[in-house]
Structures are given as structure tokens and as C-alpha cells.
Amino acid sequence: MALRILIRGAGDLATGVAAELKERGHQIVMTEIAIPLTVRRQVACSRAVYEKKAVIENHTAVLVQNETEIKAVLGKNQIAVLVDPEGEIRTRMHFDVIVDAIMAKKNLGTSMADGPCVIALGPGFTAGKDCHAVIETRRGVTLGQPIYQGSAIPNTGVPGMIGGYAIERLIKASADGVMEPVAEIGEVVRKGDLLAVTGGYPVYAQIDGIVRGMLQSNVNVTKGMKIGDVDPRMEPSLVYLISDKARKIGRGVAEAIRTICYSRYGLVFLAAGKSSRYGEPQENKLLSEKNGKPMFRYLLDQMRIYPMCTRVAVSGHTEILEYARQHGMLTAENQNPEKGIARSLQMGLDVCCRQNPKLQGVLFAVCDQPGLKAETIEHMLEMAVKNPGKMICAGTKEKLGNPVLLDRAFFQELKELEGDIGGKQVVRRHPEQVMLLETAPEELQDIDEKTQNW
Template sequence: MLILVKGAGDLATGTALQLYRAGFSVVMTDIAQPTAVRRTVAFSQCMYDGAVTVEGVTARKAADKAQAEAILAAGEIPVLADPEAHIRNELPFTVVVDAILAKRNLGTAMDDAPIVLALGPGFTAGVDCHGVIETKRGHDLGRLILEGSAIPNTGVPGDVGGYTKERIIRAPADGPFEPVAQIGQQVQLGDVVAKVNGIPVTAQLTGIVRGMLPAGIPVTTGMKSGDIDPRCEVRHCFTVSDKARAIGGGVLEGILYFGRRLRLWND
């Protein structure tokens, strides 16, 4: 079974890892210049580095169908700069997972594949996909929704270690991003962690820098550019998050649930 995961950020990567380890072949797509802040655990980093290994699984940048097939044959995950997911029409995908997390549907339809799943708000199960996976932290995180939609976006980051919006590093202006702190570095409340056009961004709490955009990425005022984790566990910076694992489990449940109903394999 071949699965297309649209998006290759940290939550999409956590999903892809679970599917890969469950024995499925996975292809991923993203934009040419991704802006995932948790880039140490995001296969989208392939767009910059060519190849990325997360928790022992390697993803590699592919230019086209032929390269994607070669990477699959090598036992790795191909990632294409293909924001419109044209590769969907070139390979026989049984499952499409919209993991772009744009908070709205950017073009996914229920007839894109025999099984179509979507992460988070912006989708309705039974209308534009077969199932929706809840992405909001809380009791229902990772739940497979068979009717209706995920909880609407509140604009407030989830609570981690007692902090919400304070965790997020946001650009203070338009311009090229300049990180000062590095992923895995401990910072104190008030430390300068980044700059944009010489304007400093300071940490709003004490913790470990868990995510940070690479240098030179163009940002806009208020854009999410980094993440500070108050739990101060360095390994959290280099391993898939609890949230990503929960969401990946929901996707796997959805594939098995709908696959059995469609008789894609024997009971």
C-alpha cells in the first residue's frame, strides 16, 4: 500500500514515521522553502539538506516520480517540492493524508484516493475526506473523527509545561530571519534568541529552544519562527513529540478502519 502525506512538517513527519514503521510505503510533499520551526524532526528539511534522518528513518529529496520510486526502492521516504501534490496522479496511492495543517482545505477531495484522511480543522468527515484526526491538545488529541470536524483553531498554542503563547518565538518585523540561539540551547527569560532586520526577539520564558527557523528565511511580522520548551529536556528537540505520535496513531487507526471496510486486505 502506497500512502501520500501532503506536508512534511513535524506533525506530518511523526505521522509518516508511524506509517513507515507499520510497514507502509510513504511519499511526502511540501513547498520548496518550508517554514517548519521544529526542523530537527521534520522531513521538510530535505528541501535544504537533501536528506534527513529522524529517529532512525531517512527521508530524501526527490525531483520527480523516477527519483521517488528509486528512493522508495531503497527503503527510504521520498519528499518532493510539490505543493499541489501532482505526484498523486503519477503513482497508485491507496491513501492520501492531508497533513499541511493550514487550518483550511487547500484542495483535498474525498475522491483523491480510496482513503482520504485530514489533520485538524478545515475539513469535514464525509464531505471532503473520509476521516479527520483531532490535532488540538487535550482529551481528544489523535481521535479519529468519522462525522463532523475537528475543534476549530483558537489561535492559542497548546499548553506545554504550564505555558501557551509564551512558548512561541514570533518575528517582530518583515525581513530575513537571523537566529541567535540554536536548537537544543537553554535560554533564560529575557535572552535575545533571534533578530529580524536588527530588531531583537527575547525569550518569554526559561527553557530549551526546541525549534527555530534557519538563517535567511524571509518572515513577516508575527510569523511563528521558533519554539521554547519549558520542560528543559534536550532530547525533546530531536525526537518526535507526544502530539505527533498521538496524531500518527489516529491516522494509522483511520487507515485500518477504512481499509477493512473497503476490504483492501483480508480480516
């Protein structure tokens, strides 16, 4: 399910973030200043401020004036761009995620209190203080890496090396005054060619290359300000493509969103049943094998992709508990399954809450559902993030099934359950709070008898 994401700033790096998030199905709103100063404007949504619309790769950004226009543009699967230097729109509309991509090298007013998930790009921010995560923006092995405690590498003022050149690539204003471009974006230039005039003084190319970026005309600039960029690789397509750097930063933002949002949820895997209807007496169905793999592992193995969640396996079987611990999961040992599923639910919930008292919700899944897919868990978590206060159930229009994800608002009711009654009783009490994730029947099938195919 799409998250509504606000990106402060609409320059080329911010646009790379927007593209990566939009391609993952999210809705994007971007804010900008009235006169954007984006050098790589051919690949920046900020261009929409003075051209009304900008197309970057396959994404269309449209200038909007208010909330009504924002919703209309989002409804067309486009990016909304709003002139809003202070980011005031975040106080008038709900956003699931806020990304500070202004790249000012300092915090201009972003706070962790701005939203449930706040992320900032580059230096000037401290994760855990100003925001939930900082994304490294300096080229190198850590580029795009989310930081959850601490800050990004300080700004050096020296651009990354491309084609053997760094500082020489930059085109800088020679004087204070009005910007008058001479060379055009995409034009091949030679060292010494006239590229622009600023404040009446010429600006010359320092290397051979292709003009990858240039400020628009009639912008007021100051001496030494970056006004353009020459790329020595002489590749015209690079002028119109979002940079690899921006894409990698965007992927880091996507990773941080997933980690931050999902870390507020617990996953409890129930594997303490008696298998009373399965095969011979005392035969444990969860240890029965298919293709050399015990039934319980079909679920636990898929859940290894959620290390950010608080994961708890509830069982009385040593093999299951040991396997869960070996793969980074917490465990709750239930040696009295005859007391009913309510006890297992409560044991799992208790471990989750002790590990993370601020959990927003817990998903309960049974280990005799070997057809359940990780993608279904992903969709349920997405729905929960988007709809706090709700219960999410996998199932069909005819019948609710497992897993079930319950918001923390229902934890007390879970703690009061008794006997062989699961979370479905809580679900039935509050039908108006239930959201259904339609799921393929083969995923919902629980294996109770040995004759069933799985």
C-alpha cells in the same frame, strides 16, 4: 502488505504521521513547499528540501525530483520528499492513501476523489465531504481521534500547555523581513535572552527553557509569525524526538486507514454444515469443546477485532446465531444445509450486500478451522486493499485452502453457484486473478472427524 501513502506536508506533525505509518510497513512519499517553514525542523522531513537528506530518529528522508527517484528511494525503505506544493504527484502515481498534513487550518485543494482513502489533519476539513476522515489535532482527551462525520475542534490560536506555559513558549517575528537566528536549536536560554533578529528587529525569550525549534536563516517572515519554540522542561532529548502529540496523531491516522479500508469488506463465517463425518449421528462438531470453549467460538472470537467490516455468521444452530448477535455480528439462518455450501455462501453474501451495497469484496471463512489466526485475516484484507479486482486465497504452494476473499467483480458468479460447491469453483475459473497468502498448515486444517487434534 505495504500501502503506498502520500502525505501532503512534511513538517513535524506530518513527520510523526510518516514515522508511525512507516513503522507499520507502509511506503511513504511526502510533498513540501520550496522554502519550508517548519519550526521544529530537527524532527521534520521538510529539512530534506534544503539539506538533501534528513534523519529523524531511525527514519531517513531523501529529496527526490521525479517518479523514478521516488521508486528508487522507496525501494531502499526510505521516505521520499518531493517539492510539490499542489500535490500534483497524486495525479501521476497511484497512492492507496492520501493524508493532508499541511496544517493550513483550511482545505487547500484536498478532495475525497483524490484516492480510495483520504485523511486530513485538524480544522478546515469536514469528514464525509472533503475527506473520509479527519484527525483531531488539538491537545486534550480527543487528540488523535479519527472523526468520520464532521470536523475537528476549531483552531484557537493558543498552543497547548507545556510545563505551565502556553503562548509564552512561542517565538514570534518582531517585524517583516529576513529571519536571522541567534540562538541555536538545543541551546538553553533565559527570559530576556536575544533569540533572533527579524527585519532588523530583535526577538527575545519570554521564558527560561531550551530552544526546541527555530526557522532556518534567510527565510522571509512577517511580523507576528511563529519562528521558534522554547520548551520550559529543559530536556535536551525532546529536541530530537518526535513529539508525543505527533505520534498520537500518527496512530490516529493508522487507525483511520485500517477502519476506512477494511469497512469496504465483508466477513462471512460459515457454520451451517451437517457434521456428517463427525462422531455420533446428530452430533454437532461446531459445538464440541476444547478447554471449555466450543469449536465455532475459536474463529468468531478472533473476528471481534474487525467491527469495521460487515460481519455475517451463517448457521442453522441457535447457539451459534445468538452468540454472533451478542457480539455485534449479523446473521443468516440456514435451516437447509443439505442444499449445499453454495446456499450458505449466497445467504452470507446477500446479507453483506444489503448492509453495504458498496462492498469491495467478501471473505468467506469456515468455523471448523479453529487454528485460523486473526493475523491471517489481517494479511488477506491488506492484500485485497492493495490489489482490487483480485481473489485472495489462504493456502500453500501445493494446495489452496480457506479462507477465500473474492472481489465484487466475482459476486455474480457466486450467486449462480449451485449445490455443495464453494467459492473454490470461481477461483479455479480465474487462476490469473488469484493471489496466494502462504499460511501455516495448522491454520488450514479443518476438523471433519472427532479423532483429529485441534
